Amino acid sequence: DAGITQSPRHKVTETGTPVTLRCHQTENHRYMYWYRQDPGHGLRLIHYSYGVKDTDKGEVSDGYSVSRSKTEDFLLTLESATSSQTSVYFCAISQGNFYGYTFGSGTRLTVV
Amino acid sequence: DQQVKQNSPSLSVQEGRISILNCDYTNSMFDYFLWYKKYPAEGPTFLISISSIKDKNEDGRFTVFLNKSAKHLSLHIVPSQPGDSAVYFCAASGEGTGNQFYFGTGTSLTVIP
Numbered sequence: 001d002a003g004i005t006q007s008p009r010h011k012v013t014e015t016g017t018p019v020t021l022r023c024h025q026t027e028n029h030r031y032m033y034w035y036r037q038d039p040g041h042g043l044r045l046i047h048y049s050y051g052v053k054d055t056d057k058g059e060v061s062d063g064y065s066v067s068r069s070k071t072e073d074f075l076l077t078l079e080s081a082t083s084s085q086t087s088v089y090f091c092a093i094s095q096g097n098f099y100g101y102t103f104g105s106g107t108r109l110t111v112v
Numbered sequence: 113d114q115q116v117k118q119n120s121p122s123l124s125v126q127e128g129r130i131s132i133l134n135c136d137y138t139n140s141m142f143d144y145f146l147w148y149k150k151y152p153a154e155g156p157t158f159l160i161s162i163s164s165i166k167d168k169n170e171d172g173r174f175t176v177f178l179n180k181s182a183k184h185l186s187l188h189i190v191p192s193q194p195g196d197s198a199v200y201f202c203a204a205s206g207e208g209t210g211n212q213f214y215f216g217t218g219t220s221l222t223v224i225p
């Protein structure tokens with residue numbers, strides 16, 4: 001079982017504050033992803049990384065930034081949280097085309 | 113624009129019967145298709161996959177069918193069990209997607225004992 005952990009599991013924050021979510025993997029996978037899950041939208045890609053310091057935008061990247069300074073850690077930052085960013089956030093690592101992704105357990109973020 | 117679509121938000125099935133979950137896609141370059149299962153408060157977990165060179169893949173009670181001409185895939189669960197109650201996502205990737213999978217909106221399956 002791929003080791004991938006997300007922290008925190010739950011967070012409530014106020015509108016306008018910065019928030020950072022952390023994803024940590026233990027298996028040296030090159031590709032890492034941040035998705036958000038919302039009712040009626042499924043899973044949508046925010047940003048992904050294909051190596052240390054190599055990142056790219058997904059379909060819903062506005063208002064988010066990422067950093068990857070080490071292979072094992074992929075950080076997602078909400079620069080100034082808004083209520084529309086209330087969601088469940090999932091980090092994932094790639095296991096190749098046939099096995100797809102392994103996901104973390106998710107972070108439930110509420111922006112009030 | 114949603115490239116992968118699951119048009120049924122929910123499905124209820126009696127225990128022991130067949131569950132059929134459907135998924136449509138628009139990008140003809142997709143060549144890998146996966147199904148994920150998600151329980152509440154957990155991350156999605158890989159269930160079964162199929163590549164475009166096949167039209168069927170089977171794993172125990174789960175079978176995925178791919179119809180490339182119709183750009184349609186389906187997941188059959190036989191027999192359905194109460195533990196199968198979850199949200200099911202289909203996902204697709206292929207040439208030019210940059211190792212990225214596109215997900216459908218999910219179908220919530222309830223298996224009634």
